Amino acid sequence: MRITSRSLCVFLIALCSQIGLAEQSGKMPENRDTQAENSKPEAGSPRRDSQRSRRGQSAATGRDDFYRGDEVQSIYLRVSEADMHRMLGALPERIYVPASFRWRGFALENVAIRFKGNSSSHPNQQHKRSFLIKFNEYDDDLRFLGLRRVSFDNGVQFGSLFSEPIITEMLRDQGVKTHRCNYARLFLNEEYKGVYTNVERIDESFIGHHLYDSPGALFKVDLGGPGANLQFLGDDPSAYKRAFEAKTKLAKQAPERLVELIRLIHQTSTSDVEASLASKLELDDFLSVTAVMLLSGAFDQLTGWNPHNYYLYHDPDHDRWRYLPWDLDVGFCEIAFGDIHVLADWNAAWPLPASGASNPLLERIIADPKLLQKYRRLARVILDKYFEPDKLCDSFDSKYELIKSDLQADPFPHRRVTNPGDQSYDDIVESMKGFVRKRYTSARQQLENPGQRPKIVRRRPHAGAGPPRQLVMKIQRVQQLARQMVRSGKDVSPIQKRMQRVGPLLQQGKSLEAEKVIDEVLKLAGGEAGKPPREPPRGE
Numbered sequence: 001m002r003i004t005s006r007s008l009c010v011f012l013i014a015l016c017s018q019i020g021l022a023e024q025s026g027k028m029p030e031n032r033d034t035q036a037e038n039s040k041p042e043a044g045s046p047r048r049d050s051q052r053s054r055r056g057q058s059a060a061t062g063r064d065d066f067y068r069g070d071e072v073q074s075i076y077l078r079v080s081e082a083d084m085h086r087m088l089g090a091l092p093e094r095i096y097v098p099a100s101f102r103w104r105g106f107a108l109e110n111v112a113i114r115f116k117g118n119s120s121s122h123p124n125q126q127h128k129r130s131f132l133i134k135f136n137e138y139d140d141d142l143r144f145l146g147l148r149r150v151s152f153d154n155g156v157q158f159g160s161l162f163s164e165p166i167i168t169e170m171l172r173d174q175g176v177k178t179h180r181c182n183y184a185r186l187f188l189n190e191e192y193k194g195v196y197t198n199v200e201r202i203d204e205s206f207i208g209h210h211l212y213d214s215p216g217a218l219f220k221v222d223l224g225g226p227g228a229n230l231q232f233l234g235d236d237p238s239a240y241k242r243a244f245e246a247k248t249k250l251a252k253q254a255p256e257r258l259v260e261l262i263r264l265i266h267q268t269s270t271s272d273v274e275a276s277l278a279s280k281l282e283l284d285d286f287l288s289v290t291a292v293m294l295l296s297g298a299f300d301q302l303t304g305w306n307p308h309n310y311y312l313y314h315d316p317d318h319d320r321w322r323y324l325p326w327d328l329d330v331g332f333c334e335i336a337f338g339d340i341h342v343l344a345d346w347n348a349a350w351p352l353p354a355s356g357a358s359n360p361l362l363e364r365i366i367a368d369p370k371l372l373q374k375y376r377r378l379a380r381v382i383l384d385k386y387f388e389p390d391k392l393c394d395s396f397d398s399k400y401e402l403i404k405s406d407l408q409a410d411p412f413p414h415r416r417v418t419n420p421g422d423q424s425y426d427d428i429v430e431s432m433k434g435f436v437r438k439r440y441t442s443a444r445q446q447l448e449n450p451g452q453r454p455k456i457v458r459r460r461p462h463a464g465a466g467p468p469r470q471l472v473m474k475i476q477r478v479q480q481l482a483r484q485m486v487r488s489g490k491d492v493s494p495i496q497k498r499m500q501r502v503g504p505l506l507q508q509g510k511s512l513e514a515e516k517v518i519d520e521v522l523k524l525a526g527g528e529a530g531k532p533p534r535e536p537p538r539g540e
Helices: 005-015 034-038 057-066 081-090 160-173 204-211 249-253 256-267 273-278 283-296 360-367 369-386 389-409 425-448 469-487 493-499 502-507 511-525
Strands: 072-078 097-103 106-116 130-134 149-153 181-188 191-199 217-221 244-246 310-315 320-325
Touching (some): 072 191, 081 106, 106 149, 160 283, 160 389, 181 389, 273 283, 283 425, 360 369, 469 511, 502 511
Antiparallel strands (some): 072 097, 149 191
16 A cells, blocks of 8 residues: 555655544435345354354355445444444554444354554554455454455545455456455444445465465565565564564475575576466466556556565475465556556556566566567456447446445445545546546557567655655654554653654655654654564564
């Protein structure tokens, strides 16, 4: 997730304010799910995965229903007033508290709930917060349809109400293993909180349901860090620890497996790049993901501008790696944040953006004529099948129609930060359609006549664009250190006092002066000025 001037200022305000702000409430929409609302839990509703009758085909069918793309689910959460205050009071730290969860006839008590994601961690934010539900936090055996966790993303910042469901449907239709995503109207303590994206989690449950029976090594790259772009940093696994979070037991036990993959990318012989990479990596799937990310403008990925928001999974039985994209909430925007020129700087025939960022895996693909040609053929097939403007615009209309009445009652702003001109959902949909038409035309021309590889473009951010990346990373480091100080019972008021000066400086365009203040804060907090976060806060 990219940090803009707006979200950065929100964070600074939160850091310098007293913690605790009651969540905004909204008008409850007309209930179109009367049966789910009024029904009581079924006798024998699943309370734990050990109830074998709910496993197997019935659980799989239930999961399919839960993530059906043509339905809006209704989710009912209940949290005590005291626990809501605890969750809010702990921000920016995201803590679990007990809750109850209900979907249709399934009711589960004593599940865990917390706020989810960096955008929901600011104490004084004004948009709706995302939620993560963990069923086995207090009871190791508890599952919902075989799922350990479910998440509900607010979709307010980047138009992910439309981007993520459509992109994941494209990938899954091609047979690419990725998460499922649909819509949910969410009620918290009987109060309507709005429309959310219901996003399937990539975890051990996902592995068991979609990949392999035997759990392998799963690594997550959230905010990036050394090696996140798959750059070889040597044979010591600790060199990659900041970027790659081990999410499974095997990942923690054998991090050297990850190093082997990165070394392979770095040292592969130029004589047969395709065969070498394909011997360890699901290469065809990666090429499909690369094409879909490019054509949809999903730039916030390893395959785009920022090497983060993805998982790597290693299957121990077959010794193969799989790339799993994640957090696909940016897409279908011609110029994002005012300074990322998605159409102009991302040529369909040359999949590495012209930003100049290092990407060893894509460089190996582009440098090999045979493999590059394979990518281009695949990209053309994907372009014609999924990105033909009339067909794709109909998909936007269908998704919009599905949630339109619920969005009208959504109590939060109807806008998309990636494109400030989108001030309503009607604007968002029309803007995305405009992108699709332009992308289809330019991509056809580029794939038919690739020409020479585009030169690196060094663009100067215009006024109002996001702050320099180095500055953003320093502020993330401040956030991390402040959380550590709060946990240790230390006084953070000196940090708050100094950080109050940063927001006005950024608003005046004085980023260098703002950076000096942040360097002072880092020294005060025991951090190192000029260095990015050592262990970035995880964005789940």
